[in-house]
Amino acid sequence: MSDPLFEYLCRMGDNTLVLGHRVSEWCGVAPVLEEDIALANTALDLIGQTQLWLGLAGEVEGKGRDADKLAYHRDVWDFRNVLLVEQPNGDFGRTMMRQFLFDGWHLAYLKALTASSNDQIAAIAEKSVKEVTYHFERSTDTVIGLGDGTEESHRRMQDALERLWPYVGEMFLSDDVDAAMIAQGIAPDPTALRGAYDTQLDGILAEATLIKPADNFTHKGGKTGVRHTEHLGHILTQMQWLQRAYPDATW
Amino acid sequence: MSTSNEWPLWEIFIRGQHGLSHRHVGSLHAPDAEMAIKNARDVYTRRNEGVSIWAVEAHHIAASSPEEKGSLYEPSNDKVYRHPTFFDIPDEVGAM
Numbered sequence: 001m002s003d004p005l006f007e008y009l010c011r012m013g014d015n016t017l018v019l020g021h022r023v024s025e026w027c028g029v030a031p032v033l034e035e036d037i038a039l040a041n042t043a044l045d046l047i048g049q050t051q052l053w054l055g056l057a058g059e060v061e062g063k064g065r066d067a068d069k070l071a072y073h074r075d076v077w078d079f080r081n082v083l084l085v086e087q088p089n090g091d092f093g094r095t096m097m098r099q100f101l102f103d104g105w106h107l108a109y110l111k112a113l114t115a116s117s118n119d120q121i122a123a124i125a126e127k128s129v130k131e132v133t134y135h136f137e138r139s140t141d142t143v144i145g146l147g148d149g150t151e152e153s154h155r156r157m158q159d160a161l162e163r164l165w166p167y168v169g170e171m172f173l174s175d176d177v178d179a180a181m182i183a184q185g186i187a188p189d190p191t192a193l194r195g196a197y198d199t200q201l202d203g204i205l206a207e208a209t210l211i212k213p214a215d216n217f218t219h220k221g222g223k224t225g226v227r228h229t230e231h232l233g234h235i236l237t238q239m240q241w242l243q244r245a246y247p248d249a250t251w
Numbered sequence: 252m253s254t255s256n257e258w259p260l261w262e263i264f265i266r267g268q269h270g271l272s273h274r275h276v277g278s279l280h281a282p283d284a285e286m287a288i289k290n291a292r293d294v295y296t297r298r299n300e301g302v303s304i305w306a307v308e309a310h311h312i313a314a315s316s317p318e319e320k321g322s323l324y325e326p327s328n329d330k331v332y333r334h335p336t337f338f339d340i341p342d343e344v345g346a347m
Binding site: 032033034037038041134137138141145 | 258279280281282285286289290292293294297
């Protein structure tokens with residue numbers, strides 16, 4: 001395993017990079033103008049956070065790779081994002097459900113991270129918390145609005161929840177990289193955040209009249225990089241095509 | 252397209268700085284007041300334009316009719332004494 005801190009920072013940066021790219025796919029085609037702009041704002045926030053995480057990762061690695069190099073010159077097996085964020089957008093409801101499930105974890109995790117023993121990490125978390133607080137408010141409102149909406153919107157949200165639920169657990173899995181971060185006081189233990197996440201989730205899903213699936217089976221392999229879903233490769237061909245076709249092009 | 256399924260129209264007012272008044276910046280669609288504020292945040296304050304947002308459902312705004320402009324505004328045209336332009340303002344006062 002490479003330096004655990006580098007590995008860890010790639011996980012943080014790849015989550016925001018891949019989700020940011022996914023959300024940006026709505027640009028120009030969202031159901032209404034207001035949502036289009038809101039989604040683009042969210043995507044831009046996430047890409048901004050990516051620059052900080054991957055920028056720091058490159059610094060820690062010390063091999064002259066910057067955020068762009070890490071984003072555009074790595075292949076699928078080097079990515080360390082959780083599987084949830086690479087799942088396809090589906091309909092608008094599924095996109096918002098994915099956002100909601102991720103935001104709940106993201107916000108709690110970043111809040112804990114503001115107490116990191118690493119000042120640079122604490123500073124990135126501090127800045128991100130403000131943005132993600134808004135992401136979570138917005139995705140929560142939308143999940144409640146569509147879940148407790150029309151018959152059709154309710155059905156679509158329930159479908160989305162059932163489809164994405166098996167990807168929630170991975171965000172709370174802890175491994176050797178996490179253990180190294182916890183030991184140095186750099187990052188919190190993700191497993192410790194699960195209880196509060198579930199309590200909050202249950203309250204919101206009840207308001208949205210949605211039923212949480214009983215089965216807690218979880219797919220994994222994204223954050224360790226062992227086994228991504230087939231979707232990540234397709235994202236990268238779009239996201240990286242320019243750097244693949246014209247390596248190191250700048251403008 | 253039927254209009255009954257569409258979100259209502261909201262007029263958005265934003266205060267740029269403390270001490271200034273809210274200014275109309277445009278309109279947008281939203282299902283309720285809370286989402287109107289959120290949408291206004293995304294549509295109109297992305298470049299740090301505001302410190303406060305008002306959203307008013309467009310049908311709640313009473314507007315004057317353009318045809319009445321004669322009776323409404325013209326009578327003030329020849330009443331220059333209503334403008335305080337006959338005072339010398341000391342430089343120290345700054346912009347008024």
